[in-house]
Amino acid sequence: MFRIFKRKEDRFQKLIEQQASLAFEGMKLLVKYLETADTEVAEQLSYKEKEADEVRRILIDELNRTFVTPFDREDIFSLSRSIDDVIDYADTTAVEMNILNVKPTPYMRRIASLLKDAAYEILQAVLRLPKHPNVALDHAQRAKALENRVEGVYREAVASLFSGPEDIHHVVEMLKMREVYRHLSNAADRGDEAANIIADIVVKKT
Numbered sequence: 001m002f003r004i005f006k007r008k009e010d011r012f013q014k015l016i017e018q019q020a021s022l023a024f025e026g027m028k029l030l031v032k033y034l035e036t037a038d039t040e041v042a043e044q045l046s047y048k049e050k051e052a053d054e055v056r057r058i059l060i061d062e063l064n065r066t067f068v069t070p071f072d073r074e075d076i077f078s079l080s081r082s083i084d085d086v087i088d089y090a091d092t093t094a095v096e097m098n099i100l101n102v103k104p105t106p107y108m109r110r111i112a113s114l115l116k117d118a119a120y121e122i123l124q125a126v127l128r129l130p131k132h133p134n135v136a137l138d139h140a141q142r143a144k145a146l147e148n149r150v151e152g153v154y155r156e157a158v159a160s161l162f163s164g165p166e167d168i169h170h171v172v173e174m175l176k177m178r179e180v181y182r183h184l185s186n187a188a189d190r191g192d193e194a195a196n197i198i199a200d201i202v203v204k205k206t
């Protein structure tokens with residue numbers, strides 16, 4: 001009986017790890033897209049986002065059918081949702097850039113690079129949760145520090161948008177670019193949320 005429960009616990013850990021890994025891969029693709037503006041890279045990102053959605057669906061199905069979980073089911077659900085939102089916003093960034101015909105900017109590249117590094121820290125935190133929770137907490141704190149840097153660059157980017165000419169063409173471009181920046185900022189917010197949930201899990205485990 002213990003082995004059955006243990007397999008279920010391991011299953012949740014593996015699914016969360018899969019989600020975090022896919023989010024990291026998605027962020028790497030976003031960085032590549034902003035470097036190349038290659039629509040094939042954007043398509044790869046969309047497929048990665050769909051793969052992540054499928055893993056989340058499986059996790060929720062397992063959660064609904066399982067009594068014993070490795071940590072609070074609310075924490076599992078919330079952490080899964082936050083990590084999934086990170087790659088969702090990466091995908092919508094690329095999709096809207098294509099729809100609105102927005103060209104990558106240095107600010108976007110800086111933000112995406114920081115988001116990629118934060119996604120790596122979230123992945124490492126998730127991997128360390130079962131056996132090394134204090135190390136997981138260190139990674140979560142690094143992720144939060146990176147998210148804070150994202151917000152700094154975001155504010156710089158928005159300030160730059162408002163400092164240009166005031167003709168109608170500039171206003172239209174400003175509104176389109178601000179929408180893209182918001183998607184990137186939202187990705188940062190969700191990463192910060194994931195880091196906070198990991199910190200809460202560590203507190204409950206130790």
